[in-house]
Amino acid sequence: xxxxxxxxxxxxxxxxxxxxxxxxxxxxxxxxxxxxxxxxxxxxxxxxxxxxxxxxxxxxxxxxxxxxxxxxxxxxxxxxxxxxxxxxxxxxxxxxxxxxxxxxxxxxxxxxxxxxxxxxxxxxxxxxxxxxxxxxxxxxxxxxxxxxxxxxxxxxxxxxxxxxxxxxxxxxxxxxxxxxxxxxxxxxxxxxxxxxxxxxxxxxxxxxxxxxxxxxxxxxxxxxxxxxxxxxxxxxxxxxxxxxxxxxxxxxxxxxxxxxxxxxxxxxxxxxxxxxxxxxxxxxxxxxxxxxxxxxxxxxxxxxxxxxxxxxxxxxxxxxxxxxxxxxxxxxxxxxxxxxxxxxxxxxxxxxxxxxxxxxxxxxxxxxxxxxxxxxxxxxxxxxxxxxxxxxxxxxxxxxxxxxxxxxxxxxxxxxxxxxxxxxxxxxxxxxxxxxxxxxxxxxxxxxxxxxxxxxxxxxxxxxxxxxxxx
Amino acid sequence: xxxxxxxxxxxxxxxxxxxxxxxxxxxxxxxxxxxxxxxxxxxxxxxxxxxxxxxxxxxxxxxxxxxxxxxxxxxxxxxxxxxxxxxxxxxxxxxxxxxxxxxxxxxxxxxxxxxxxxxxxxxxxxxxxxxxxxxxxxxxxxxxxxxxxxxxxxxxxxxxxxxxxxxxxxxxxxxxxxxxxxxxxxxxxxxxxxxxxxxxxxxxxxxxxxxxxxxxxxxxxxxxxxxxxxxxxxxxxxxxxxxxxxxxxxxxxxxxxxxxxxxxxxxxxxxxxxxxxxxxxxxxxxxxxxxxxxxxxxxxxxxxxxxxxxxxxxxxxxxxxxxxxxxxxxxxxxxxxxxxxxxxxxxxxxxxxxxxxxxxxxxxxxxxxxxxxxxxxxxxxxxxxxxxxxxxxxxxxxxxxxxxxxxxxxxxxxxxxxxxxxxxxxxxxxxxxxxxxxxxxxxxxxxxxxxxxxxxxxxxxxxxxxxxxxxxxxxxxxxxxxxxxxxxxxxxxxxxxx
Numbered sequence: 009x010x011x012x013x014x015x016x017x018x019x020x021x022x023x024x025x026x027x028x029x030x031x032x033x034x035x036x037x038x039x040x041x042x043x044x045x046x047x048x049x050x051x052x053x054x055x056x057x058x059x060x061x062x063x064x065x066x067x068x069x070x071x072x073x074x075x076x077x078x079x080x081x082x083x084x085x086x087x088x089x090x091x092x093x094x095x096x097x098x099x100x101x102x103x104x105x106x107x108x109x110x111x112x113x114x115x116x117x118x119x120x121x122x123x124x125x126x127x128x129x130x131x132x133x134x135x136x137x138x139x140x141x142x143x144x145x146x147x148x149x150x151x152x153x154x155x156x157x158x159x160x161x162x163x164x165x166x167x168x169x170x171x172x173x174x175x176x177x178x179x180x181x182x183x184x185x186x187x188x189x190x191x192x193x194x195x196x197x198x199x200x201x202x203x204x205x206x207x208x209x210x211x212x213x214x215x216x217x218x219x220x221x222x223x224x225x226x227x228x229x230x231x232x233x234x235x236x237x238x239x240x241x242x243x244x245x246x247x248x249x250x251x252x253x254x255x256x257x258x259x260x261x262x263x264x265x266x267x268x269x270x271x272x273x274x275x276x277x278x279x280x281x282x283x284x285x286x287x288x289x290x291x292x293x294x295x296x297x298x299x300x301x302x303x304x305x306x307x308x309x310x311x312x313x314x315x316x317x318x319x320x321x322x323x324x325x326x327x328x329x330x331x332x333x334x335x336x337x338x339x340x341x342x343x344x345x346x347x348x349x350x351x352x353x354x355x356x357x358x359x360x361x362x363x364x365x366x367x368x369x370x371x372x373x374x375x376x377x378x379x380x381x382x383x384x385x386x387x388x389x390x391x392x393x394x395x396x397x398x399x400x401x402x403x404x405x406x407x408x409x410x411x412x413x414x415x416x417x418x419x420x421x422x423x424x425x426x427x428x429x430x431x432x433x434x435x436x437x438x439x440x441x442x443x444x445x446x447x448x449x450x451x452x453x454x455x456x457x458x459x460x461x462x463x464x465x466x467x468x469x470x471x472x473x474x475x476x477x478x479x
Numbered sequence: 480x481x482x483x484x485x486x487x488x489x490x491x492x493x494x495x496x497x498x499x500x501x502x503x504x505x506x507x508x509x510x511x512x513x514x515x516x517x518x519x520x521x522x523x524x525x526x527x528x529x530x531x532x533x534x535x536x537x538x539x540x541x542x543x544x545x546x547x548x549x550x551x552x553x554x555x556x557x558x559x560x561x562x563x564x565x566x567x568x569x570x571x572x573x574x575x576x577x578x579x580x581x582x583x584x585x586x587x588x589x590x591x592x593x594x595x596x597x598x599x600x601x602x603x604x605x606x607x608x609x610x611x612x613x614x615x616x617x618x619x620x621x622x623x624x625x626x627x628x629x630x631x632x633x634x635x636x637x638x639x640x641x642x643x644x645x646x647x648x649x650x651x652x653x654x655x656x657x658x659x660x661x662x663x664x665x666x667x668x669x670x671x672x673x674x675x676x677x678x679x680x681x682x683x684x685x686x687x688x689x690x691x692x693x694x695x696x697x698x699x700x701x702x703x704x705x706x707x708x709x710x711x712x713x714x715x716x717x718x719x720x721x722x723x724x725x726x727x728x729x730x731x732x733x734x735x736x737x738x739x740x741x742x743x744x745x746x747x748x749x750x751x752x753x754x755x756x757x758x759x760x761x762x763x764x765x766x767x768x769x770x771x772x773x774x775x776x777x778x779x780x781x782x783x784x785x786x787x788x789x790x791x792x793x794x795x796x797x798x799x800x801x802x803x804x805x806x807x808x809x810x811x812x813x814x815x816x817x818x819x820x821x822x823x824x825x826x827x828x829x830x831x832x833x834x835x836x837x838x839x840x841x842x843x844x845x846x847x848x849x850x851x852x853x854x855x856x857x858x859x860x861x862x863x864x865x866x867x868x869x870x871x872x873x874x875x876x877x878x879x880x881x882x883x884x885x886x887x888x889x890x891x892x893x894x895x896x897x898x899x900x901x902x903x904x905x906x907x908x909x910x911x912x913x914x915x916x917x918x919x920x921x922x923x924x925x926x927x928x929x930x931x932x933x934x935x936x937x938x939x940x941x942x943x944x945x946x947x948x949x950x951x952x953x954x955x956x957x958x959x960x961x962x963x964x965x966x967x968x969x970x971x972x973x974x975x976x977x
Contacts, residue, residue, distance in 0.1 A: 014513065407745055468569075
């Protein structure tokens with residue numbers, strides 16, 4: 009099930025909320041949440057429930073075994089940690105990467121003869137990482153192991169974030185699983201956050217996606233300006249889409265007293281590539297920082313080790329996004345620029361006005377999305393070279409001009425929506441009493457209006473899975 | 480967060496309460512609305528398609544999730560008042576930008592147009608690109624998805640039509656197995672899921688300006704080679720038996736968009752392509768070139784603005800041209816009885832939904848054949864149905880009014896005209912462009928048979944055998960330039976005409 013579907017909004021989620029608020033205790037509410045989460049997950053194929061519950065079981069039992077051992081038995085603690093890692097990463101490897109690895113092997117050596125087609129279970133990248141972080145945190149003594157299997161299952165399967173993030177750490181919700189409060193403030197702000205996220209996806213991201221799709225067809229002959237404009241729409245789409253999902257997850261969490269951490273912080277206002285990655289998919293970058301980069305020694309073991317560690321992180325970041333070479337290329341592409349910044353550009357960027365840094369970062373990110381979009385390397389090359397006029401293509405065409413004209417307000421709106429401009433103006437106005445009252449009224453109306461508009465948009469576009477579903 | 484909070488302003492508190500109340504109200508309203516089964520539509524009038532059906536339950540579908548995704552699709556596709564919500568969404572979409580003129584990019588790549596096709600060099604079959612393989616491009620599903628109009632005509636006596644197709648001279652082979660029966664509620668055209676996937680119309684880009692849309696033409700060299708080879712081969716094999724004619728119907732943009740606009744739409748030059756097609760035909764094929772005559776009459780209502788077809792008037796001029804090539808005298812336009820069906824919003828409208836079109840729809844004008852107005856069509860399930868050649872479509876959906884001609888598109892249809900006894904017979908290999916031409920041909924042939932190669936599946940044997948065994952006088956290829964630019968469609972034609 010996707011959040012941006014009528015079935016989710018007006019059957020699953022509404023009934024979930026009703027059931028949730030009908031029962032009184034947190035314990036019963038957890039049961040409701042768990043049941044709904046399992047139904048939600050089963051929607052993508054009931055068979056995969058085995059995988060989800062199995063991974064939760066591995067993590068639960070290993071964490072308990074790690075926690076039981078005292079510090080003297082370091083070897084055994086480590087053993088169970090490794091066991092959990094091998095189990096979880098092994099499953100992720102089989103379901104997500106086996107086809108890719110064997111396919112690559114087959115391309116090089118001709119072996120194996122046939123590459124098995126393994127379907128990617130929905131959300132596996134997200135819940136596997138959540139469970140991994142849990143087990144490692146238990147091992148590190150940062151949290152204590154959860155006695156109840158069902159609470160671990162609830163943690164990783166909670167439909168708010170199970171299948172497209174953010175990657176919630178166990179420590180973030182540890183206490184809230186057992187005791188959480190619903191307040192009017194949280195409820196109303198959660199509702200607003202959720203509605204804004206929904207509209208961002210259903211209206212803006214989908215419209216950008218449609219424009220990008222139309223401009224980025226016939227890659228061999230598409231005019232130069234069409235490719236550039238198409239990639240701009242895609243750049244907007246991917247942020248609006250993915251951050252919308254996080255908005256909705258965070259909003260749904262807040263409605264019922266969970267506080268997930270922010271996953272995006274206006275990444276398109278970044279003034280360097282490093283800055284971008286502090287603002288983009290924060291739960292993923294911090295995951296790699298805390299569970300890969302720092303354990304490998306971070307930047308404390310000299311330049312060579314730092315470079316190696318960075319390389320590992322960005323190789324994995326790329327690979328995490330998909331089992332295909334273009335994603336790995338995409339990760340390593342950022343690795344190159346991060347290295348460049350660390351060793352060359354940093355002093356330069358610091359001295360220049362920040363708009364130069366922003367321009368540089370956006371250019372890098374923009375071309376990054378070209379790598380990201382085209383899984384086939386030949387298409388990738390066609391587009392990249394085509395953007396600079398290769399292939400004798402026209403500079404522009406009427407269709408591109410009209411595409412721009414037909415979507416000019418959408419484009420302008422999206423360009424503003426990806427900056428904190430609206431938020432800043434709002435905060436300013438809130439300081440004046442009269443304006444503040446108006447804003448409060450607007451706040452009250454906004455979710456209902458956005459819900460209706462999104463609903464209309466979703467009726468028009470039959471099926472629109474979130475972009476990040478494949479990861 | 481600090482325990483000691485500032486007192487919450489009253490307005491803020493009220494706003495929060497209102498937020499929750501309004502959100503709850505909207506959620507509950509849409510949830511309840513979604514549960515009103517009876518309001519769930521099964522077809523969408525504005526999109527002109529059948530909506531998703533509730534999926535059949537199966538354990539494997541539950542395990543792999545396909546059952547559930549079917550439920551999701553059904554739930555949203557048939558959500559009550561769908562067309563109302565869509566209309567609201569169209570208003571919202573109008574705010575995305577300045578939308579008076581639009582160019583919608585087609586999904587097919589264009590090839591360079593040679594002066595003459597090199598038929599000795601076999602057409603390459605390039606690996607299907609993801610955009611064209613298997614599925615229709617999402618945005619341009621038009622023709623193949625069309626829902627069919629329920630019949631509105633009164634039932635004629637079942638015994639009226641013979642149980643077999645009359646053959647020109649030979650004793651008829653037993654052609655249709657079924658008796659001719661009128662079934663009122665059955666759709667005319669084959670159901671979309673049983674159709675071979677033909678992306679004819681789907682190939683096109685679209686130039687939309689105000690209340691008019693114009694298809695953008697893309698030349699496909701491989702498809703062109705197959706088409707020309709099929710026509711040439713047919714002529715060669717039928718040499719001495721039947722005359723083979725080729726009539727290509729251009730699309731409207733060629734006549735109505737300025738050369739500058741055409742050049743900048745990224746399409747191919749259709750005039751050049753038409754010449755290439757005709758120049759590549761074998762001398763055995765009699766060419767019916769209609770471009771010039773249509774161009775001459777471009778100020779008249781020869782093409783619809785909201786649909787890709789020509790009007791009956793466009794077809795009439797094509798008919799005159801054909802008559803000239805065949806050497807017969809065409810009837811004057813004033814001789815015909817005229818029927819008019821206003822309110823036509825064709826496939827272009829379905830695709831682009833321009834509100835200006837809605838305010839100013841097309842009118843389908845039809846000329847009733849002078850001698851006879853009865854035909855028989857066979858649906859995909861083999862049923863033969865007796866039907867008027869020009870039918871009253873006043874009650875049909877806005878999008879379906881082109882079905883006034885020749886019962887729309889069916890795999891196989893025929894006319895046995897008792898009022899023409901010249902022994903002349905004709906087979907048409909066609910798509911929908913021929914539908915509006917058929918009423919004019921009716922008065923010149925004793926027998927007309929037509930095969931829509933997109934849907935025909937050898938229910939009466941091989942077409943070539945049919946032509947030979949029925950001693951057909953004339954074989955007419957009547958094809959639109961855009962359908963024959965589809966490689967898939969041409970491969971199908973090629974295999975049918977073997």
